[in-house]
Structure formats: C-alpha cells, structure tokens
Amino acid sequence: ETGVTQSPTHLIKTRGQQVTLRCSSQSGHNTVSWYQQALGQGPQFIFQYYREEENGRGNFPPRFSGLQFPNYSSELNVNALELDDSALYLCASSRTDHSGANVLTFGAGSRLTVL
Amino acid sequence: DQQVKQNSPSLSVQEGRISILNCDYTNSMFDYFLWYKKYPAEGPTFLISISSIKDKNEDGRFTVFLNKSAKHLSLHIVPSQPGDSAVYFCAASPRAQFYFGTGTSLTVIP
Numbered sequence A: 001e002t003g004v005t006q007s008p009t010h011l012i013k014t015r016g017q018q019v020t021l022r023c024s025s026q027s028g029h030n031t032v033s034w035y036q037q038a039l040g041q042g043p044q045f046i047f048q049y050y051r052e053e054e055n056g057r058g059n060f061p062p063r064f065s066g067l068q069f070p071n072y073s074s075e076l077n078v079n080a081l082e083l084d085d086s087a088l089y090l091c092a093s094s095r096t097d098h099s100g101a102n103v104l105t106f107g108a109g110s111r112l113t114v115l
Numbered sequence B: 001d002q003q004v005k006q007n008s009p010s011l012s013v014q015e016g017r018i019s020i021l022n023c024d025y026t027n028s029m030f031d032y033f034l035w036y037k038k039y040p041a042e043g044p045t046f047l048i049s050i051s052s053i054k055d056k057n058e059d060g061r062f063t064v065f066l067n068k069s070a071k072h073l074s075l076h077i078v079p080s081q082p083g084d085s086a087v088y089f090c091a092a093s094p095r096a097q098f099y100f101g102t103g104t105s106l107t108v109i110p
Helices: none
Strands: A005-007 A010-013 A019-024 A031-037 A044-050 A053-057 A064-068 A074-078 A087-096 A102-106 A110-114 B010-014 B019-025 B032-038 B045-051 B056-059 B062-067 B072-077 B086-093 B104-109
Touching: A005 A087, A019 A087, A019 A110, A031 A074, A031 A102, A044 A064, A074 A087, A102 B032, A102 B045, B010 B019, B019 B032, B019 B086, B019 B104, B032 B062, B045 B056, B045 B062, B045 B072, B072 B086
Parallel strands: A010 A110, B010 B104
Antiparallel strands: A005 A019, A019 A074, A031 A044, A031 A087, A044 A053, A064 A074, A087 A102, A087 A110, B019 B072, B032 B045, B032 B086, B056 B062, B062 B072, B086 B104
C-alpha cells in the first residue's frame, strides 16, 4: 500500500510568482484535502476535492485553487504569491475507519518559501 | 478564530509515566475528534479517534477521553516511551473540514 506522496519537497519562489504543488493519494482513497501549516501553527484547511470537484473550502482567497484528476491525484495552485504564503503545504487523502468516519492520511508536505 | 486549542505548547514526562495531552474546542457542532502525531520532516500520522457518541476510546497504550459538556478532550499515553517524543495535534470535525490545534510538543525523558 503506497502512502500519500507530495512534490516538490522544498521550493523557493518570489512575490508575485505562481506555484503548483502535486499530490498522489494513498491507494484506495478518493478524497483529497489540502492544508497550510505556518510555523508554530496547526494545519489550516484550504479545500477538499471529491470526484474531481471542490467539496468544501476554508478561509483562503481565490488565488488558492486546486484540481483533482481521475486517478485521484491532485494539484494545489497558488497565484500572485505573498510573503505570508510561506508555509508547509500538506496534502491528505481520506479513508473511512470502523466507525464510519473519515481519517486523513497525510503526505510529508511541500515547504514553500516566498522571498 | 481558533476553534480548537491546545494550551500547552510543550510537555516533558519521564519514561514509564503517564503523558496527558489536553485539547479544548468551542464549536458544539464538532462530532468527530482525532489525535495526530508528527515527527520532524514527516507529515502528521493518525493516532486515535473518537466520535461524539462515546466518551472514551482505547488503542493499546493510547486512550482518548471526551467530555462534551466541557468541550474538552485529552489523550493519555501509558506507559510513555522515548519514541513517543513528537508534536501531537488534536483535530475536530463537523464534516469534511478538520480544525487542528496548534500542537503540544511531548518529550519523554529516558
């Protein structure tokens, strides 16, 4: 069983640029969520994709957008980068445990630095 | 607006003793709660969960307690082991979105 893989692991961008982060879901999972974790904070929900459509969104501006592909992999795109976008971006895919609820399986994250 | 709070940024415990990590939440619509453990340079890994219809769930050395009236949950680790040293996040969910606390860094001293 392969886990959640994310790429790239680290990247550096400058203000105003655009970035695309990629995620491959764990096999058997069909839902992908993206989280932003700033230094010293807990993960903050960006959005979730299910069946290639956005299925919930947190308090992030429209310049944060995403895609989910038929193989359940996903992309997070951020336009017009700002310094405050510097963070660890975590992708998580979902399964249902014995209680019928969802458990998130996280990747190791992509660390974005905006200069 | 932090809907899930972990008020202790760090905790140190002797090996073999009990570790108790606490978490408070404000939204009464939350009905599912999880604990995650995170090592440096790795993503958070799922530890244990509890739904709002229960007040306790055990899995080996890990037990989660939920007090709905107080909007409080806690994670007990007994006995604590050096490999348990990590950052622990609690998370709560009404549905698709999970709200995370800021984490508690646990150090288990050999």
